[in-house]
Amino acid sequence: MSKGRNLLIHTTGWVLFLVIPIVFSPGPAFSVHTFFGGFMQREMIACILLIAYFYFNVQVLITRFYFTKKYTLYFLIIAGCFMITTLVPFLLLPNHPKFSSPIPPVPQRAEEGSILFEFGHNFFRFSVVTFISLTLKISNRWKQAEQDKLTAQLSYLKAQINPHFLFNTLNSIYSLAIQKSDHTPSAVVKLSSMMRYVVSESNRDFVSLEKELSYIRNYVELQQLRFGDAIELLFFVHGNAGTNRIAPLILIPFVENAFKHGINAEESSRIKVSIEMDHNELRLEVFNNKVFTRGEEEKSGLGIENTRNRLQLLYPKRHTLIITDNKNDFSVSLTIQLK
Incomplete structure (x- = not known):
């Protein structure tokens, strides 16, 4: 796959990752009034951290810890990454209107707007990013193994005949x-x-x-x-x-x-x-x-x-x-x- 096509796929994937939750969110947090407000700013910070975590996981963590079967250390590190991606946006923008202002009387689920709901929302996104990064890395590793095997077969077949x-x-x-x-x-x-x-x-x-x-x-x-x-x-x-x-x-x-x-x-x-x-x-x-x-x-x-x-x-x-x-x-x- 060419670098240009690979870049296009990654860019499209991250755009969808950012836009879909906004478009399909049933709550008031993504209304016109708050779209460019504090909530969106925190969401953008969280997403930037998740993107950074994705590439850190693919390039470093999976190779150094998961593939070498250091599973305990690997999951401890990604647990730390989860805490960082969850807490840093709150620490940078603590006066989020969702918590400092009364919630508008728009119908929503009872748990929406709570810290527990935010935690669950972030955990779901983090889990999706972790799963996708693991799947991609394992798939690439398998393809590389198959390619090396094919290369070896062809080279030695050529050598012998x-x-x-x-x-x-x-x-x-x-x-x-x-x-x-x-x-x-x-x-x-x-x-x-x-x-x-x-x-x-x-x-x-x-x-x-x-x-x-x-x-x-x-x-x-x-x-x-x-x-x-x-x-x-x-x-x-x-x-x-x-x-x-x-x-x-x-x-x-x-x-x-x-x-x-x-x-x-x-x-x-x-x-x-x-x-x-x-x-x-x-x-x-x-x-x-x-x-x-x-x-x-x-x-x-x-x-x-x-x-x-x-x-x-x-x-x-x-x-x-x-x-x-x-x-x-x-x-x-x-x-x-x-x-």
Whole structure:
């Protein structure tokens, strides 16, 4: 959505928010006599405070407290905001004619004109603003998660089926076939399994952890097939995946990054990938020495940054990610609480 359209929607919404209560109010407070009087001034102050609260809630409170599950602190803060939006107009304009002058003899509900009625009126408006701000923020967060997921799916689908990847992998398989190697059938099966996983499984919210690990195994073994003795590779998987599930393609960016930027035919290449499962906890350790120095190195952080965002959205307060980027080596340590 463009900024202009977004601004128009917000402006229209706030105009309706200000006008509708005035147009449909049954009481005398909004008569021609008082429209530009003290009551309207206090209403405008209250509405300005509510607008400020709306954006404060959207930009700060929901992100820092609600999404991090600090619910008690969050509701205490919005309770304080409610008191501010309710009391400040009375403190700024204490001599409101509604309370300092006799109420005109116009038919109205018995409670109208009382402080209790004003409190209830303000509470209703505040609740509506709170509900709308929460709904919008949660909706935007969900859309962002879906967009990041789609971006990850498309990027890795492209990475796995691009001609360069297929050429190198198929060329390695062809070499094995020429040599009549016993590894040829398994290499074809691994590539086929990887393609099937990316196409059919990666569109799910969560997949079997065993399937994700199988994809990583196939990827590592195919890379080893391509580079052979050119790399010193250590690959370990310990523990039982059990019935655990995980977001698809959430681990492979760190493994792929090691092979993409840790292999050079002219230098010694060392890569270590270790995955451990302990009940519902998964630990991933990836290490590679730096040998890649060409222009694409500037893009190396994009996949990892996208994955960092996905982790924050999918596993808030349930993961720890430590990335160490030294001059000569690069390492990743990731821990995820799957349940």
